[in-house]
Amino acid sequence: MTSQLAELRKIPHWSFSSLNRFINICSLQWAFQYVYKVERERTSVHLPFGKAFHETATWIAKGRMNSCYHSCENAKEMFTESWKSACGNAKLFPKNKVDFEALVETGRKMIECLNRQWLEDDILNVNKAFIVRLPGASKPLIGEIDLIVRDEHGETVLVDWKTAGRKW
Numbered sequence: 001m002t003s004q005l006a007e008l009r010k011i012p013h014w015s016f017s018s019l020n021r022f023i024n025i026c027s028l029q030w031a032f033q034y035v036y037k038v039e040r041e042r043t044s045v046h047l048p049f050g051k052a053f054h055e056t057a058t059w060i061a062k063g064r065m066n067s068c069y070h071s072c073e074n075a076k077e078m079f080t081e082s083w084k085s086a087c088g089n090a091k092l093f094p095k096n097k098v099d100f101e102a103l104v105e106t107g108r109k110m111i112e113c114l115n116r117q118w119l120e121d122d123i124l125n126v127n128k129a130f131i132v133r134l135p136g137a138s139k140p141l142i143g144e145i146d147l148i149v150r151d152e153h154g155e156t157v158l159v160d161w162k163t164a165g166r167k168w
Helices: 003-008 016-025 027-035 046-065 072-087 100-116
Strands: 122-132 141-150 156-159
Touching (some): 003 141, 016 027, 046 100, 046 141
Antiparallel strands (some): 141 156
């Protein structure tokens, strides 16, 4: 998390995750998490997987922004370390009896693919925090754009890194 986003998170706000949980997933689940602040009993493996992927992709992008091109092996090792860190002491549960080692290998292959197939766009910013005032809402929406690049046509492109346990 960037310090800019950390600062924004100190003020009362809405996030996409919060709004999405309330509107599209389950309002009771939203209340348990955001109102009653009930600690989760367990966490899906997909949460630390996505966090590790995001952290590694950010590391690759920041390196490239500063003309430092990491080897695929270093990028895969970065993912493995990020995965271990993201798992921490969480009580993880796999969906569909996913093998943890197979999941790590999948993440390493995804990072290798990202690193090898990286488009040579001009990187303008990485992890750019934003704040949007919502008409009629008491709190603003805050979030973060993962990557901002200028493509070969001179167009500004916003990139959102996502991993998903299922198709959107």
